[in-house]
Amino acid sequence: MINGLPAAVLPKQRKCSDPIVAKMKPRIGVLTSGGDCPGLNAVLRGVVLAAEKLGWEVVGFRDGFEGLLPPGNHVILDRERVKALIIVGGDGSMVTAQQLQEAGINCIGVPKSIDNDLEATATTFGFDSAVDVVMDALDRLHTTAISHKRVMVVEVMGRHAGWIALHGGIAGGADIILIPEIPFDYEKIASVIKARDAAGNLGSLVVAAEGARPRDGQQVKRDTKDGEFRLGGIGEIVAHEIAKRTGKETRCCVLGHLQRGGAPTTLDRILATRFGVKAVQLANEEHFGSMVSYQNYQVRQVPIAEAVNRLRLVPPNGEVVQTARDVEISFGD
Ligand code: F6P
Numbered sequence: 001m002i003n004g005l006p007a008a009v010l011p012k013q014r015k016c017s018d019p020i021v022a023k024m025k026p027r028i029g030v031l032t033s034g035g036d037c038p039g040l041n042a043v044l045r046g047v048v049l050a051a052e053k054l055g056w057e058v059v060g061f062r063d064g065f066e067g068l069l070p071p072g073n074h075v076i077l078d079r080e081r082v083k084a085l086i087i088v089g090g091d092g093s094m095v096t097a098q099q100l101q102e103a104g105i106n107c108i109g110v111p112k113s114i115d116n117d118l119e120a121t122a123t124t125f126g127f128d129s130a131v132d133v134v135m136d137a138l139d140r141l142h143t144t145a146i147s148h149k150r151v152m153v154v155e156v157m158g159r160h161a162g163w164i165a166l167h168g169g170i171a172g173g174a175d176i177i178l179i180p181e182i183p184f185d186y187e188k189i190a191s192v193i194k195a196r197d198a199a200g201n202l203g204s205l206v207v208a209a210e211g212a213r214p215r216d217g218q219q220v221k222r223d224t225k226d227g228e229f230r231l232g233g234i235g236e237i238v239a240h241e242i243a244k245r246t247g248k249e250t251r252c253c254v255l256g257h258l259q260r261g262g263a264p265t266t267l268d269r270i271l272a273t274r275f276g277v278k279a280v281q282l283a284n285e286e287h288f289g290s291m292v293s294y295q296n297y298q299v300r301q302v303p304i305a306e307a308v309n310r311l312r313l314v315p316p317n318g319e320v321v322q323t324a325r326d327v328e329i330s331f332g333d
Contacts, residue, residue, distance in 0.1 A: 026083050027057045028283055033064035033089035033096070037112050038129035038264035039272035043088050046276020054284060056083075064089075065096060084283040088112050090124075094291060094308045101289040101304065108279045109291030109304045114260055117161035120307035121293040125272040130157065130259040131167045137255055138172025138205055144251075145203030151193060151242050151250040155235025157259050158209035162314045164259065165209035166321065169329065175204045176330045178238065180211035180219070181314045182321070184332030189238070190245035192330045197248070206242070208235050215333075232256075274299045 030047050032040055044060070051058045061067030084106040087097040090113040097107040111118045116127035134156050145152045154174075158164045162179020169177035176192055178184050193204050210231040213219045220233040232254070239252040264272065271294065278292045278299045290301040314321065321331070 025055055025057045027059055028084050028086060028280070029059045029061055030086040031061035031064055031067055031088070032112065033087065033093040034112065035090075035114070036260050037114055037126035038260070038262060039125035039268040040088065040112070042264060042269045042272035043110055043112070043125065043276040043279075046273040046278075047086055047280055048276075050277040050280035054280065056280075064093075084108055084288060086110060086279045086283065090115075091118055091308060091311065094118070094304050097291075098289070098304045098308055106283075106286075106288035107304070108282045108288065109307065110275045110279050111291060111293070111307065114164065115158055115161050116163040117159075117311045117313065118307055119310045119312045120291065120302040121295070123271070123294050125268045125275060126260070126264070127163065127167075128267040128271075129262070129264045130164050131171060132265050133255060133259045133262070134164060134168025134207065135171040137253065137258075138168065138174060138207070141205060141253065142173065142203070145205055147203075148249065149202035151204045151206060151239070151246070151248050153206040153208060153235045153239040153242070153250060153252045155208050155210055155232070155252060155254040155256075157255070159211045159231055160311050160313065162209040162212065165207045165212070166314055166324065169207040170320070170324050170327070172207075173205065174207040174329060175201075176206040176332055177324060178206065178208040178212035178234075178332050179314055180209055180213065182316050182331045182333050183213055183215040185215050186238075186241045186245060186332075188330070189242060189332040192332070193242060193246050193248065197246075206238060208238050210234060212238075 028051055048058050086108045087093055088110040094109050097109045101107045111121045111124045112126055113124045114126040114130035116124050118124050137154055141152045156165050160180055162181055165177050165179050176189055196204050211219055212234055222230040222232050235252040235254055239250040243250040275292045282290055282301055287301055289304055291304045291307050293300050293302045
C-alpha cells in the first residue's frame with residue numbers, strides 16, 4: 001500500500017503487446033485535491049484542450065485521490081496507455097504526488113492554494129481571487145466603520161501564511177493587519193486605534209488572518225479531526241480585546257469560505273489556464289515528478305520535491321510588509 005493505494009492501481013512498466021490497446025489514444029488522468037479554489041475549472045480547460053490537441057484522452061477522477069480507489073476509475077491506471085496523472089492541489093497533495101511518483105506512477109503537479117503558501121512557485125492560482133474578496137469586503141466595511149465610528153475586524157483565511165490578509169489589507173486600505181508570521185500585542189493595537197481617534201479618524205479597519213496569534217498566546221483552534229485542526233475565532237477575540245481597551249464599539253466579520261468560491265479574477269483565469277496547458281506539455285515531454293511553477297512572469301517547471309514540506313511564509317522584514325508599514329499600516333507589533 002502506498003498512501004492507501006493498493007498495489008493493483010500501479011501502472012505496469014511493460015511495453016504494450018496487445019494490438020488493440022496499442023491503437024488506443026494515449027490517456028492522462030487529472031484530479032484535484034484539497035479545498036475548492038477559484039480557477040480550478042480554468043486548469044481543467046487548459047488540460048483538456050491541450051491534451052485534445054495532442055490527440056490524447058483525459059480521464060477526470062472525482063473526489064480527489066479517493067477517485068483512484070475502487071470502485072472509482074482506478075482501473076484506467078492499469079492500462080498501458082495511461083501516461084501520467086496530473087494532480088492539482090496544495091502542499092499536502094504535492095506530498096502525495098511525490099509519493100506516487102516514487103512508487104512508479106508518473107505525476108505532474110499543479111500548485112493550487114488560496115493561501116499562496118507553496119514553495120517553489122511565486123504564486124498559486126486562487127490567491128488573487130481570494131484577495132479580491134477581502135479587498136471588496138474592506139471597501140464595503142469602510143462605510144460602516146466611518147459612519148458608526150466603529151472598529152471593524154475582518155477575519156480572513158490563512159492558516160500558516162498571512163498572504164491573503166497582507167495583500168487584501170493593503171489593497172482594501174486596512175489600518176491594522178494581523179498575520180501568523182508577526183505575533184501581535186493587544187496593547188499596541190489599542191494604542192494605534194486610540195492614536196487614529198485622536199487624529200480624527202474615528203473608524204478603523206483591522207484584518208486578522210485566522211492563523212494570527214498574540215505574542216504570548218496560541219492560534220485559536222476550533223476542533224481537531226484526524227490530526228488536522230480547524231482554525232477560526234481570532235477575529236471575535238481581537239474585537240473583544242479592542243473594545244475592552246479602547247471603549248469603542250467593535251464588530252467582527254468572518255469572511256470564511258466566501259474567499260474560496262465564486263468566479264476567479266482575470267489573473268487567476270489566465271494563470272490557471274497556463275498551468276493546465278503547461279502540465280500537459282510536461283507530460284508530453286515526460287518531465288514526470290515535476291510541478292508547474294510561476295517564476296518571473298513565466299510558467300516553468302520545478303521538481304515536486306522542491307515544493308513540498310516547506311511553506312512559503314510572509315517574510316516579516318520583506319518588501320511587502322515594509323510597504324504596508326510605509327503607508328501607515330500597523331501589524332500590531
Ligand atoms: O488551505 C486553504 C484554506 O482555505 C485555509 O486557509 C483554511 O484554514 C482551510 O483551507 C479551511 O479548510 P476547510 O474548508 O476544510 O475548513
